[in-house]
Amino acid sequence: QVQLVQSGAEVKKPGASVKVSCKASGYTYTSYGISWVRQAPGQGLEWMGWISANNGNTNYAQKLQGRVTMTTDTSTSTAYMELRSLRSDDTAVYYCARVTLAPAAPVYWGQGTLVTVSS
Amino acid sequence: EIVLTQSPGTLSLSPGERATLSCRASQSVSSSYLAWYQQKPGQAPRLLIYGVSSRATGIPDRFSGSGSGTDFTLTISRLEPEDFAVYYCHQYGSSPRTFGQGTKVEIK
Numbered sequence: 001q002v003q004l005v006q007s008g009a010e011v012k013k014p015g016a017s018v019k020v021s022c023k024a025s026g027y028t029y030t031s032y033g034i035s036w037v038r039q040a041p042g043q044g045l046e047w048m049g050w051i052s053a054n055n056g057n058t059n060y061a062q063k064l065q066g067r068v069t070m071t072t073d074t075s076t077s078t079a080y081m082e083l084r085s086l087r088s089d090d091t092a093v094y095y096c097a098r099v100t101l102a103p104a105a106p107v108y109w110g111q112g113t114l115v116t117v118s119s
Numbered sequence: 120e121i122v123l124t125q126s127p128g129t130l131s132l133s134p135g136e137r138a139t140l141s142c143r144a145s146q147s148v149s150s151s152y153l154a155w156y157q158q159k160p161g162q163a164p165r166l167l168i169y170g171v172s173s174r175a176t177g178i179p180d181r182f183s184g185s186g187s188g189t190d191f192t193l194t195i196s197r198l199e200p201e202d203f204a205v206y207y208c209h210q211y212g213s214s215p216r217t218f219g220q221g222t223k224v225e226i227k
Contacts, residue, residue, distance in 0.1 A: 035216070037164075045156075045164065045207055047216040061215045095163055103211050105154035107175060109163035 002026040004034075004096050004110035011116045012086050019082040020113045022096030029077040030054045033099045035106055036070060036081045038092040046092075050099055051079060086117045121146055121210050125219035131227040138195040140222045142208035147188045152212030155184055155193045158221075159204045167206075168193065198224070 007021040022034060035050040049060035051070040058070050069082045079096060094113045097106035122145040132138055142153070151171045156164035166175040168184035171191060181196040195202055203226050208219040 037218075044220045045158075045209075045218040047218065049215075059214055097163075103150070103152050105152075105156075105166055105169040105175075105209060105211050107166050112163055 002098065002108045004098060004108055006094075006096060006110040006113045009114040009116070011118065013119055014087055014117055016086050016117075017082060017084040018086060018115050019080055020094050020096075020115070022079045022081070022110050024053075024077045024079070024098065027098070030074055031101075033101060034070070034072065034079040035097045035099045037095045037097060039095070039112075040089070040092040043092075048081070048094075052101065053077075053079065054101070083115075086115075088117050091115065091117045120215055121148065121213050121217050123208050123210060123217055123219035125206075125208060125222045127222060128220075129223045129225060131225050132198055133227045134198050134200055136198050138193075138198055138202070138224055140193040140195075140206055140224075142186075142191040142193070142219050144189040144191070144210060148191075148210045149212030151187065152210055153184075153186070153191050154209045154211060155182075156207045156209060156218075157202075157204050158207065164207065195224075200226075 003025045005023045030053050033050050033052045036048040051058045053072050067084050071080045096110040098108040124143045126141045153171045155168040158164045172184045183194045185192050205221045205223045207221050
């Protein structure tokens, strides 16, 4: 069965970086992409971007351009999302989700990773 | 960017009642790429509806979606206790992908 397992919770200071991982199993990794979505406490869902697991092509949300990098390791079927220059408003649960290369609503999601930014 | 506006913000209903949730887009949603998700506290979103009106695998038929262009609706015909949650609409036809701000369906 399709599974996306994310890394554990992180606490970071303002200005630091965080790298969240998302390990995929149960399907052919390179036939899909991975989207990242975040959710601040008590707030709605925010799309951050996506990466093709096949060729590493990326598409980032404009508001995060320059601070976010999404990468993929096909040898371990793992996607990564790194966010730099963290601010308090980056405190959120970060989700990865499997996406098809053609437009489709994500069905499979990771369990979420809480990133807390606090001094 | 397509802005999705959901209404109402909160819907207070009793089990067995009908719930009607609205999602309005700031511009036409490409190729009917509009989905609905359900989210419960501490859980990832769960896909209910995709392509405006197609139910995802395992979703009961009390959930239905409709609409076109810029106006979309999620209807829950008879609320079950497990349906009290937050619901988000999501457009996935244009970049950036966007979500509505959510409608909370709470027990009256």
